[in-house]
Amino acid sequence: MSSLAPPVRIPHLDVTGRVAFHRILLSEWTKLRSVRSTKWSLVVGFLLTIAFPVIFSLVTRSHWHSMSARERSGRHPLDIALAGVNVAQLAIAVLGVLLVSAEYSTGSIRSTFTAAPKRLPVLWAKVLDYAVVSLVLIVPAVLVSFFASQAILHTIHPLHISFTQSGVARSVLGGALYVMLVGTFALAIGAIVRNTAGGIAAFAAIFFVLPPLMFVLPQSWNNAISQYLPSEAGRQVFALHHAAHTLRPLTGGLLFAGYCALALAIAAVLLVRRDV
């Protein structure tokens, strides 16, 4: 109007693409890899998953000669090899919550849903990307853990265990599967709660507070209920021996996957219905 400067011209775009699931998958992958804190958390989670079994193996080997027979019988090589899973699950869970909650706290969710207004594919893409990333990281981590700890422990006869032994491969890989499902569950919680602190608190309550609370109940109730908790059901995937009042690995794994599916279903319904 008043200005004599020529109007700004924006360059034209010669392609017109439609929103498609494989594109949202790529977009979510870009988001996942492009936040520095996410990358570092994954790297630290990966290293700790290996570091703990290695340290525990070294400590166990150096103390073996001074252990009582009773104490020795309580050691199991697979418990040592998979000690890192307990650490990894926390790292993967916190990141899972953050992947969604950080979008709300920063407001980037508005950009996300402007580009993909159908919303649901965004949730599925986040879950799929994250599941693949956590498996790609944790499968090698548990394998390295197993063979590293065995390299240290194999000289001690009762602590020697072979990967081909019945149930061992399933337990080791099950540990990775468990961590992947924990990440999925946490991501769904993040999408339901939409707040980082609240999401992490909710996850911690379900995984770390609820199980010990069960011990307040009468023994028979605890025995009956505990095995169906998400964390307890999930852990059977990487338990080598079947203990009393626990589910079989397959049953436990399926139940835990069911909990994940339920959490995702709730997240999906809320995602479509709620204002952003």
Place this chain on the structure above:
Amino acid sequence: MIRAQDLTKDYGSKRAVDGLSFTVQPGIVTGFLGPNGSGKSTTMRLILGLDAPTRGDVTVNERRYRDHPSPLHEVGALLEARSVHTGRSAYNHLLALAQTHGIPKRRVSELIDLVGLHEVASKRTGGFSLGMGQRLGIAQALLGDPKTVMLDEPVNGLDPEGIHWVRNLLRGLAAEGRTVFVSSHLMTEMALTADHLIVIGKGKLIADTSVDDFVARASQKVVLVRSPELERLRATLEGPGVSFAPAERDALEVHGLTVEQVGEAAADASIVLHGLTPQQASLEEAFMNLTRDELEFATETEKAVA
């Protein structure tokens, strides 16, 4: 083209947008004007389907936003405040959005250069100034080469050079036949940029008019009249839509009549006039009068109900 019909949004018991109906035409810049908190940003969120309307409907280019298979090619939006992850770089933020539509990387770089963010493209946006954030938002809005561009307070935080650039950009976009919808709480800014105005207050439509009409109406209908017979003159001029404001001695400010109307009425009644001057109400005043009237009306209605 954006078309809203009876658009209404309640947040709890608070009504943020109240029965808005309007059409935003392509080829011109339409200003969306209203005081802070009048419902502009809410309306824009409703247009993008981020919030669901309580009642009514809004379409962009004849379809609801979420029903478009390629929404970024239809509407490019700059939303209020931040809608960027602070830990991600400007480049990656735009890349992730571009990838949802299969828009090539080269487009992302092109727009980063266009808005002048080349130097900081790989820096995390958390450290961006308000002005840099606005530039990134504008790049985001233009990413899909959209038919409709919708910007919420785009000049907020920009320096004079940046403001000038945005004005030129908006006029250029409209000249290419796009629909351009820009919100602001500053009337003067809109007068420089917009061709058409949609004015809202307390979520309600107050005016839907061309800027020229608005300016003309605002500046024509205030007249300062000087006369030794003020009382008689006042009685002669009285009528619907006419009001008076006291001025200096022997003078009266008449609102709602043109210079011609006042002069002719005085001549008919044989009233001597010593002076007859059109008053230039500033645009900002006109806008405030308009919204104040609306607010007073609302308060009076509330009183009447109570």
